[in-house]
Amino acid sequence: MEQDTTLRYRIKLGFEEIKFPPFEDILVIGKKSPQGKIGMSKLFDILVPNEFATIEVEDPNIEAVYINRNILKKIEAEKVIEILKDKVFPYISPSEILRVEFKLKIDYEIIDLEI
Numbered sequence: 726m727e728q729d730t731t732l733r734y735r736i737k738l739g740f741e742e743i744k745f746p747p748f749e750d751i752l753v754i755g756k757k758s759p760q761g762k763i764g765m766s767k768l769f770d771i772l773v774p775n776e777f778a779t780i781e782v783e784d785p786n787i788e789a790v791y792i793n794r795n796i797l798k799k800i801e802a803e804k805v806i807e808i809l810k811d812k813v814f815p816y817i818s819p820s821e822i823l824r825v826e827f828k829l830k831i832d833y834e835i836i837d838l839e840i
Contacts, residue, residue: 748825749793749826750793750827751796752765752777752790752822752823752825753787753814753817753822754789754791755787756786757819762789765791775794776794777792777794778794778797787817792805796827796829799829799831813825
């Protein structure tokens with residue numbers, strides 16, 4: 726009985742458009758990530774100068790956070806970092822770079838006008 730020696734490939738293919746930088750809101754850099762804060766800062770200076778603010782944080786796993794300046798026009802950096810410390814930082818390892826979606830919506834309940 727002969728064995729089938731035909732070589733077969735199975736390929737799963739997918740693709741999607743990316744934008745530079747490949748995130749819009751916030752990027753969290755782990756202390757031991759391969760790119761690090763200096764590398765990411767150089768990348769931002771080339772691709773999107775003055776669009777992101779670099780925030781250094783005191784955390785055993787996190788080196789820095791990059792926040793889109795449009796977010797910082799609406800909410801203070803300290804408040805954003807406070808939210809990230811509570812909701813995101815516990816889930817990142819030192820070697821990771823984490824993209825954070827941070828959609829901010831401002832609502833007013835009542836605006837009284839005197840005419």
